[in-house]
Amino acid sequence: MDYSIDSAGEKTVIALKGRLTFTDHASFRDLIKKMLDAPHSDQVIDLSALDFVDSAGLGMLLIAREELHGRDAHLSLAHPHGQVRQVLNVAHLSKIIEIVE
């Protein structure tokens, strides 16, 4: 998984790229730290370039949500496609996290 963080606009936008799996645990932890340090309390994880997520990856998205909630920040997911979209749908994730199509 690769990522980029853009805090130039009104929200902090984190773009994930590639595959988010079990092996990305350490780098995703770093990403969460950066998100907590980002200037905006409104943050979006852009999934339009993410091609695959496994159960561990889904767990990491949930950790990000919880950590941001702990700081009264708001996290949403945007533009999932393909397998990622299917996994989010099957897991009814929109019940606990805002998903922008």
Added chain:
Amino acid sequence: MTGAPAMPQEEGGLGLNYSNARIMVVDDNQLNITLISALLRKSGLRNIETAANSEEALHRIEAAPPDLLLLDIMMPGLSGFDVCALLRKDPRFATLPIIMQTALNRPEDRAHAFSVGATDYIVKPLNPAELLARVRIHLENQALIRDLSLYRRRTSRELEMARSMQIRMLPSLGERQVMAERCGLSVSARFEPSSELGGDFWGMQPLDDGRALVYLMDFSGHGLNAALNTFRVHAMLRNWDFQGKTPAGALSELNDALCPLLPSGQFATMLLGYFDPESGGFSYASAAGTAPIALGPTLKPTCGPNAGLPLGIVPNVTYDDHRLELPPGSCLLLYSDAAIETEVDGTLWGEEGLLDFTIGECERQMALGSHDPEEFLTRLSRRLHGPRAQPLTDDLTALMLTRNIDVAH
């Protein structure tokens, strides 16, 4: 040679103490032996043995292997090169640190020493500080290697034991036999953890009301922490009261029980259902489990609905009940993520890939007039592993439930 630095007893915080390490010094020159031994003793190494020639050295090494060997090269009879080569042929001495000490100092001599398996090389006249530093570093390496291989052996023994415990936690053939007799439901199963331990498990239980409970659970991630979760939830489920509950109700209760147990980011997906021999239906609920596939002689393979919030994330979730009809002779395929999230022929297989494969296999078996769920599961596993039998990156569990034609109920 008198100003030798002392070898510290506390070794760089590693907690290693070499004073008892057994060092063997082999040299045909008595003066050299005396000098080296004195130097080593002065540095705190107490356990020094000496040998005046190669034959004596080999004899004593055989009787009691040292922790480190300081070996002269030019000796009458067998040379140090010969001794080194002989020792390295014996697996017992494959990792014994052998430091060659010699007056030979041409590049080809060094190359020769390393080619016969020397660990290190020191040139005479010996520099005391250099000799001690090299002895020390090789003893340290040796101790670390021993430590690591002991740790590795112990860990793999323990993982092996945990693995057999995990396999024993799954329903036995005897239990499956009881299920087939009481509920008319035969279960074939395949369980392949991707590492020593898996995050998947499944279970079944004939209930007093005549129904058969079947569930498949998949903890997020894999390896040790996912496996620990399977043990604790398995213990919980054994004493769980499923009587008179709808699948959705049971899942909702399980979710509430799991929420306080699982840390943030860990969850479980689950499919839980009851087969009712009276009505011939499988009613189930899914917490983001994979889509069950029903198939049979009179049944075109179809995926049942499977959406639902995974267990252990937030409490007070409601799930939906679904139902699949299982006419006599038809089957239900349940599986973990690995059966759809594996790359087959270079692309992600997905539900479509699995469904196509299942339809194909179903037609193949029907054309042969056979019904062999075990063969189906074997061929499914082979397809997922690919032609080069690649290891799977996630745990695989696959169950084939067959509603028997002659229901003894």
